[in-house]
Amino acid sequence: MQDLFQLGGPKGSDGAGKRIVVAMSGGVDSSVVAALAAKSGAEVIGITLQLYDHGAATKRAGSCCAGQDIRDARAVADRLGIAHYVFDHETRFRDSVIDGFADEYMAGRTPIPCVRCNMGVKFTDLFRLAKELGADCLATGHYVRRVMGADGPELHRAVDPARDQSYFLFATTTDQLDYLRFPLGGMEKSAVRALAADLTLSVAAKPDSQDICFVPDGDYASLVKKLRPEAAIGGDIVDRAGAVLGKHDGIVGFTIGQRRGLEIGGQAEPLYVVRVEPETRRVVVGPRQALAVSGARLSEINLIGAPASGPLTAKVRSMAKPVPVTMDGEWLRFDKNEYGVAPGQAAVLYSGERVIGGGWIEETLAAALAEAA
Structure with missing residues (x-):
């Protein structure tokens, strides 16, 4: 075979x-x-x-x-x-x-x-x-490919784009890739x-595993509140100027780019979560344009194999399409403004089908600030 x-x-x-x-x-x-x-x-x-x-x-x-x-x-x-x-x-x-x-x-x-x-x-x-x-x-x-290149094994996206799991494996080291098979x-x-x-395997029709395997019903907020009771302490939902628009029952229920669940009416345009402030327990909201970022600072950057030989693209969410980028030290620069980029997520770098590596998003640069500079 x-x-x-x-x-x-x-x-x-x-x-x-x-x-x-x-x-x-x-x-x-x-x-x-x-x-x-x-x-x-x-x-x-x-x-x-x-x-x-x-x-x-x-x-x-x-x-x-x-x-x-x-x-x-x-x-x-x-x-x-x-x-x-x-x-x-x-x-x-x-x-x-x-x-x-x-x-x-x-x-x-x-x-x-x-x-x-x-x-x-x-x-x-x-x-x-x-x-x-x-x-x-x-x-x-895992649905990824290990391809032998001129400089050793490379990590490539899976043939089936709907199943590709390369985003979740950006931290694989070159030594690990040498030993792994997919x-x-x-x-x-x-x-x-x-x-x-x-092959008459008993699991042939078994449902696929969930993204977060340890959350029994998909309600991650309830799990966090169980582990960290202080997560249930409420606070204000405010606009970018600080005006109070509503209340929430814990910041754990909100992520950047979220629109649903805010329960704020009477606004001229839809509102999205722009920022979560754990110190003040405020959830800051704004119009979609307020989500636009021109760059992101990465930490724990991992590079796999030889340097990229062509233009770079990046995914900042597992289900997002790769977008053109450049790297400037620890800063990832988007060719066009990107939306809903959140600290804590990963930015994964690609050169064509090959995974170059990636890092953790620590902070973002708002497009408005970049234009002002």
Whole structure:
């Protein structure tokens, strides 16, 4: 079969004499990766990290890394005849991801826990476990492509744009990429599900996991208020001049660019959240034009592989289209004003289909200020 894991070996037995560790979340994607690894002829070991156990979350369709998902991963491993181990990382996940998620909202920022999870608990810990097991590579079910370039492995967007997860992997280091494999990056989701059905995997029709796996019902504000009771303290909704327009029951319910939920009537034009002030507990609103920014300052910038050879584009939200940009030190400059850019989000850089890297948005430069300067 095609050497999806780039392991080499005798023709017809790409994985012969090799060992592959597969990160198994209990979903269809990682299960198909495990099946493909087993077909390669390599010895395959499935690893599942138990990340949380929050009651209803363990039973919710579309969750991952808890309860039923662990049982599903074990069942798939049994079906494939591969070894499977579960490691309890609940405390580390809570400390590094869930608590950080709550703290970011309390600071008026818009967190992306999936990136923090990949940066820490998943990749760092899975790497250590895989290497301790003597694996030749660590394979995951992410929809991205690992492409060999002139200067080594490169990270590229997935073939299926609707499934591309490159935004969440911008912090992958070059050393990590050398060890990682993403066999689904060249496949469409429909083909993956069809393959799971052909292999009679029990998870073939299982719903996809949610963006924030540890929020049982999608109500992140309630979770933050449970973890940080002070998040329920209300405050004022004000315009940019400071005039009070309404009240809120906690800044955690608001993110930059948000329009719904303000419950402010009688205005000449729609209002959006322009700024969240944790110190004063004020939510500042304004017209859409007030959201326009010309640049963003990045922190923890990570670059993957060789420098870009052409024009750069960037995504400042996971579902946004890449837009033309330039980099000036730690500042990202947009060729045209961008809207709804929030501190706490990630800005991910691309050169064509290749992921160059990215960083965390610390602050933005309002377009009006840039024009005045």
